[in-house]
Amino acid sequence: MSVTASLxxxxxxxxxxxxxxxxxxxxxxxxxxxxxxxxLVIVTGFVLMAITGPYLYPKNLPINAxxxxxxxxxxxxxxxxxxxxxxLALIVTGARYVLLAAFIAAIVTLVIGxxxxxIAGYYPRSTGRPIMRVTDFILAIPGLPLLMVLATIWSxxxxxxxxxxxxxxxxxxxxxxxRAQTLSLRERGFVEAARGxxxxxxxIIGTEILPNVAPYVSMNLIMQVTGFIYIEVxxxxxxxxxxxxxxxGVMLNNxxxxxxxxxxxxxxxxxxxxxxxxxLLTIALVTxxxxxxxxxxxxxxxx
Amino acid sequence: xxxxxxxxxxxxxxxxxxxxxMIWVVASAMFFLLRDLPGNPAEARYAQxxxxxxxPQQAQLETAxxxxxxxxxxxxxQYGHYMWQLLHLNLGQSIAETGVPVSHIVFSAFPWTVILxxxxxxxxxxxxxxxxxxxxxxxxxKAGDGITWFGALINGIPTYIIAILLFYVFTxxxxxxxxGGTVSxxxxxxxxxxYIGSLITHAILPVTAYTLxxxxxxxxxxxxxxISVLGDDFILASELRGIRPLIVARxxxxxxxxxxxxxxxxxxxxxxxxxxxxxxxxxxxxxxQQMLTSLTTDDYPVLSGAFIIIIVAVIAANFLADLAYPxxxxxxxxx
Numbered sequence: 151m152s153v154t155a156s157l158x159x160x161x162x163x164x165x166x167x168x169x170x171x172x173x174x175x176x177x178x179x180x181x182x183x184x185x186x187x188x189x190l191v192i193v194t195g196f197v198l199m200a201i202t203g204p205y206l207y208p209k210n211l212p213i214n215a216x217x218x219x220x221x222x223x224x225x226x227x228x229x230x231x232x233x234x235x236x237x238l239a240l241i242v243t244g245a246r247y248v249l250l251a252a253f254i255a256a257i258v259t260l261v262i263g264x265x266x267x268x269i270a271g272y273y274p275r276s277t278g279r280p281i282m283r284v285t286d287f288i289l290a291i292p293g294l295p296l297l298m299v300l301a302t303i304w305s306x307x308x309x310x311x312x313x314x315x316x317x318x319x320x321x322x323x324x325x326x327x328x329r330a331q332t333l334s335l336r337e338r339g340f341v342e343a344a345r346g347x348x349x350x351x352x353x354i355i356g357t358e359i360l361p362n363v364a365p366y367v368s369m370n371l372i373m374q375v376t377g378f379i380y381i382e383v384x385x386x387x388x389x390x391x392x393x394x395x396x397x398x399g400v401m402l403n404n405x406x407x408x409x410x411x412x413x414x415x416x417x418x419x420x421x422x423x424x425x426x427x428x429x430l431l432t433i434a435l436v437t438x439x440x441x442x443x444x445x446x447x448x449x450x451x452x453x
Numbered sequence: 454x455x456x457x458x459x460x461x462x463x464x465x466x467x468x469x470x471x472x473x474x475m476i477w478v479v480a481s482a483m484f485f486l487l488r489d490l491p492g493n494p495a496e497a498r499y500a501q502x503x504x505x506x507x508x509p510q511q512a513q514l515e516t517a518x519x520x521x522x523x524x525x526x527x528x529x530x531q532y533g534h535y536m537w538q539l540l541h542l543n544l545g546q547s548i549a550e551t552g553v554p555v556s557h558i559v560f561s562a563f564p565w566t567v568i569l570x571x572x573x574x575x576x577x578x579x580x581x582x583x584x585x586x587x588x589x590x591x592x593x594x595k596a597g598d599g600i601t602w603f604g605a606l607i608n609g610i611p612t613y614i615i616a617i618l619l620f621y622v623f624t625x626x627x628x629x630x631x632x633g634g635t636v637s638x639x640x641x642x643x644x645x646x647x648y649i650g651s652l653i654t655h656a657i658l659p660v661t662a663y664t665l666x667x668x669x670x671x672x673x674x675x676x677x678x679x680i681s682v683l684g685d686d687f688i689l690a691s692e693l694r695g696i697r698p699l700i701v702a703r704x705x706x707x708x709x710x711x712x713x714x715x716x717x718x719x720x721x722x723x724x725x726x727x728x729x730x731x732x733x734x735x736x737x738x739x740x741x742q743q744m745l746t747s748l749t750t751d752d753y754p755v756l757s758g759a760f761i762i763i764i765v766a767v768i769a770a771n772f773l774a775d776l777a778y779p780x781x782x783x784x785x786x787x788x
């Protein structure tokens with residue numbers, strides 16, 4: 151039985167209005183500046199591209215040896231690559247890999263990082279200590295060299311495996327942030343009251359502390375996702391991971407090291423297309439993370 | 454009551470032991486990686502030597518010199534041998550450049566990375582702190598918002614994008630700087646103006662890339678740190694007592710700098726990640742590029758050796774940052 155069902159009608163009405171104003175406020179904050187609206191549109195656009203992209207083009211994109219490194223034209227709005235494939239098609243079909251891997255990595259980080267942070271923060275003396283040792287260890291190891299070493303024993307080329315690897319090596323930041331929040335929350339009155347009632351620790355962590363760290367985690371996660379996109383595209387850019395389908399990182403690699411786009415202008419649109427996509431996506435995500443900051447930290451609000 | 458000095462010694466001892474344990478874990482991981490790689494390069498090397506007519510003993514010795522362990526021995530002996538070699542700073546020999554010690558390859562690449570990283574850390578720290586303080590003091594104005602926005606933005610932009618754009622714009626679009634490498638070959642190495650000047654012009658773009666990739670984090674952390682200090686009672690009290698603004702600024706900075714110190718170590722770790730991209734784009738022969746080369750040529754001893762050195766460097770930097778903390782924060786010293 152839900153709580154609202156037992157309320158008298160007028161109070162129920164009030165509760166509904168309240169929740170409506172809360173979401174209305176959030177929406178107002180979200181669309182307060184044109185930059186935020188544009189960011190929202192960009193992220194939504196890329197997500198749609200990731201979902202539908204591969205269905206819009208044939209599985210093997212057509213190649214044309216007579217039309218390599220073509221400049222942008224009506225037939226090829228972003229030009230063509232080293233085998234005459236349409237760059238726009240490559241961008242659209244490559245979006246799924248980038249976003250799917252980042253999404254999976256985010257889920258893995260969310261689960262491991264939040265759990266480790268909550269436990270380490272709520273039991274700082276016993277279980278928390280070894281957990282933090284492991285967390286500090288993971289944080290101290292430079293991510294990219296570690297992934298390069300891992301690439302020798304495990305070719306994590308598919309988006310699922312890539313997401314898993316990124317998540318497993320990348321949860322340290324969230325764990326530390328959640329732990330710091332939990333440490334301060336566990337001294338608060340309402341947590342102490344719950345403890346006084348004799349509730350088990352599992353319950354206190356789940357129903358008292360978790361809802362309070364959730365907004366914090368969600369913001370951190372958005373920033374983390376930009377980090378994942380940076381690393382996964384970077385791995386393909388360096389050419390250290392085997393891949394089965396093209397994505398933005400592979401395009402960057404081909405443009406820089408095969409087409410020599412850095413020293414001649416012939417493949418400029420081939421170089422700039424994936425570059426601008428990554429840039430747009432990153433900037434949009436950073437902007438949205440700031441929106442989260444404002445929503446969950448009322449002192450920063452301007453309305 | 455414990456003597457404060459004794460406590461400090463114990464604290465340092467704990468830090469050293471933690472660092473050593475981390476290095477040991479990484480080294481052990483590298484041992485199992487080298488041993489159980491797909492295709493088993495150590496066994497393959499051994500078989501190859503036997504095929505070329507080496508006696509088993511000779512082959513074992515040569516394989517051990519390369520990988521740090523003898524493939525036919527029991528596991529525990531292999532492990533002991535490997536660790537013993539590491540303790541003597543013997544990282545094995547390269548496969549791609551047969552017979553060249555890994556330590557030689559790694560340590561000739563190391564300075565290039567460290568010089569670039571340190572210049573980048575220093576430059577980004579100075580610029581970031583100044584911008585961060587400005588953003589905190591002017592946080593209600595458009596300028597303050599602008600700095601914060603710039604910090605968040607540049608913080609999110611991938612390092613390789615910064616490097617690619619810098620390279621394209623400043624060496625191809627406007628050919629102001631040389632196209633990668635460390636120095637032009639026309640100069641003789643030594644303390645002459647031409648050589649040093651060439652070194653510097655080659656380093657400017659990579660250092661700029663490091664600086665731009667790290668400056669955002671400093672801006673954001675400095676800003677939030679200064680704002681939290683600004684709200685403290687002692688600032689208000691000292692202002693009410695009429696202390697000169699310059700001295701108040703010193704109070705603020707001394708307190709706001711502390712949290713920055715703790716992220717210095719994390720920044721260094723990030724720098725090593727970024728160095729792979731920057732060195733790859735600017736064709737700079739540092740550790741990152743060395744790792745990349747050894748990865749593509751299946752030169753596993755060099756790869757693991759470089760990784761171990763990077764980890765040791767990061768842990769040592771962490772340790773130094775921890776050691777310096779009591780020096781700049783009297784409260785830590787006393788408690």
